[in-house]
Amino acid sequence: SYVLTQPPSVSVAPGQTARITCGGNNIGSKSVHWYQQKSGQAPVLVVYDDSDRPSGIPERFSGSNSGNTATLTISRVEAGDEADYYCQVWDSSTDHPGVFGGGTKLTVL
């Protein structure tokens, strides 16, 4: 089955840029979605189809996807961005197509 690999943690100072990667075999050929999950809350979609943002999500959140790596970029990081972030793809080649990465804890120093 398809595997998505994320770093367990990323740390960044307020106002700086955070980059969270999601690795997968030829992931550039798939649509990648990103979810933010704050402590004790349900996940929220923040980027979909590699680089689109749902309404209400700040422009500071952006995404890219090429080759074997997709990246979620958070510019001008704020304390309120501290959360777990998960990438997700749909692997239609199998009968269990929902796939999540292991998640990355973003710490704002």
Add this chain to the structure above:
Amino acid sequence: EVQLLEFGGGLVQPGGSLRLSCAASGFTFSSYAMTWVRQAPGKGLEWVSGINPSGGYTYYADSVKGRFTISRDNPKNTLYLEMDSLRAEDTAVYYCSVRGIRGVTTFDYWGQGALVTVSS
């Protein structure tokens, strides 16, 4: 406003059964695929099961195949997850989610989650 409310969580003994429900509102329920995702304590998200809009096609993670059954009642705007032969490793918060509103394969909106604890 899209709302998803899960019901039916609780404590169950190993080998027991439980049925989760998810009441949906704020969108045309019968037009969208639905999904269950779970999160064990302190762990990441795990996709569990999905169902197409009509209910005619279902799919499951290997970890629950043969034990869990997903279904839906479109006139009642409700999604279900019947869980049998429960194991300690099924202990998790279970979220229902609607798929395909923004992107074809996005899990667009999530419920608040229902905690299932499997323990003797």
